Amino acid sequence: MIGLRMPLALVALLASAAAAGPAETVSADASPVETRQRLMVAMIRATKVPRAMVRGDRDFDAEAIDAAMTQVIKAGRQMPDLFADPGAAGPTATLPAAWDNLAEFTAAFATLEREALGLAEAARQGPEAMALAYQRYEAVCDGCHMRYRKDD
Ligand code: HEC
Numbered sequence: 001m002i003g004l005r006m007p008l009a010l011v012a013l014l015a016s017a018a019a020a021g022p023a024e025t026v027s028a029d030a031s032p033v034e035t036r037q038r039l040m041v042a043m044i045r046a047t048k049v050p051r052a053m054v055r056g057d058r059d060f061d062a063e064a065i066d067a068a069m070t071q072v073i074k075a076g077r078q079m080p081d082l083f084a085d086p087g088a089a090g091p092t093a094t095l096p097a098a099w100d101n102l103a104e105f106t107a108a109f110a111t112l113e114r115e116a117l118g119l120a121e122a123a124r125q126g127p128e129a130m131a132l133a134y135q136r137y138e139a140v141c142d143g144c145h146m147r148y149r150k151d152d
Pocket residue numbers: 033036037038040041043044045047072091092093094095098105106108109112140141142144145148149
């Protein structure tokens with residue numbers, strides 16, 4: 001599915017999967033709970049980039065989407081470890097169902113990565129393809145939150 005015209009930032013990211021640094025600097029003493037919440041916030045910030053374009057609030061810009069999806073993928077790759085311990089300290093909005101279905105829960109981050117790549121790819125084809133891919137991408141966030149995150 002990944003074509004030859006893969007965006008540059010993503011090429012760099014995939015080529016250096018192990019070397020790719022975290023999306024944000026994670027302080028050594030931050031708890032896994034705080035760190036995953038902070039990375040989720042980084043994901044929503046990045047998600048607002050294509051969302052604003054879909055809504056017509058921002059000019060279409062495939063490079064900006066590429067950069068945003070790179071951030072989402074970097075954050076997503078750190079998530080499984082940060083959810084591994086059900087007893088990690090700190091107030092959490094994660095439902096126990098996440099740990100009861102940990103394999104499925106964790107797999108959703110891989111799905112998110114696939115859809116984030118798909119969104120960046122679609123953006124190379126233009127705004128219509130991007131808007132369609134955005135729906136699929138956002139559905140991964142929403143689907144996981146509906147099943148595994150407490151309502152506010
Ligand atoms: C595999 C499941 C899963 C996926 C996929 C996922 N989330 Fe989350 N998200 C959670 C869970 C669980 C929490 C609650 C974290 C906690 O408090 O322990 C959360 C919390 C959040 C929060 C609140 C963070 C805070 O300040 O406490 C935001 C914002 C968020 N997610 C955005 C996103 C966005 C945007 C996406 C998609 C790009 C996404 N999430 C994808 C499971 C997921």
